Amino acid sequence: MKNHRHFIIHKPWGMISQFVNPAKRKKSLLGELYNFPEGTMAIGRLDVPSEGLLLLTTDGKVSEAIRSSKYEKEYYVQVDGVITENEIHQLKKGVEIGFNGKKYMTKPGKAAIIEDPKFPLRSQKIRDARHGPTSWISICIREGKFRQVRKMTAAVGFPTLRLIRVRIGNIKLENLEVGEVIEVDNLM
Template sequence: MKKHRHFIIHKPWGMISQFVNPAKRQKKLLGELYDFPEGTMAIGRLDVASEGLLFLTTDGKVSQEIRSSKFEKEYYVQVDGNITQEAVEQLKKGVEIGLNGKKYLTKPGKAFLIEDPKFALRSQKIRDERHGSTSWVSIIIREGKFRQVRKMTAAVGYPTLRLIRVRIGEIKLDNLEVGEVKEVHHFM
């Protein structure tokens, strides 16, 4: 029986969460970080402008399970402006976003204000103080629709400037350096 392997990565900003570049864009691919075994797949991909915890596995059953609503996914989100407690409450209850040309109400989750989480600066500067204030919020969801967190913050009036996934279930980003790959021997 084939022994499956699992990995976690601190995906940097500007990298595609894939091994193949379908659009032939001038972006880095996951395979440039590590020599992954054949059949490795990224689970719950992060878009090019997002950073943080990415889980990879050679086991399709694990992939399906993590993408399900069984596991929480936590994101630290830097938003434009000083987000209000009222907006945070809306994020918790669920907000209406556009999805595939239709309206979609996100499932209730968790959200709370956080202090600047002190992540390393991005290679691409977001902006500086001249453009107004920013704030950080933690958003915890059990679903993962296309660009969902970005759409959620925009729906409550605070567009996302920086998005970092910090947790999937019990697996945390913790002290993983940007671009670092670590093999894990259990997935949850």
């Protein structure tokens, strides 16, 4: 029986959630954070401008289970403008987004307005108060279509400015520094 290895990382803004760079973009890759063993895979992805919790494993069964709808994923999202409970209600019940060239109705989830979580500033400034107010919300979903959270906030009229995944199931980002990698015994 193979001894699998599992990792929790705080993915920085601007990093590709992969070990190879097929488009040869001038971006850093996961392998620059740590000497991961051969066969390590990211469980789901965070796009280049997204930050936060990313799980990695050498066990394909663990990866498949965590990517399933069994595990809730929570995101803290800074949006452009002052979002209201009306838009939060829409996000909770599901909104129509585009996915694979078709219209897609997101499954119901959780959403709430939150206080600024005071994350460290990222390497590229988002913008300042001269451009108008912003709001922070929490969104919890059990699916993960391509750029789904960004598409959801745009669908209710509030484009995403900053996106940070803070939780997958019971695993939380808390106390991990940006770029930090820790190895754990298991993920489930």
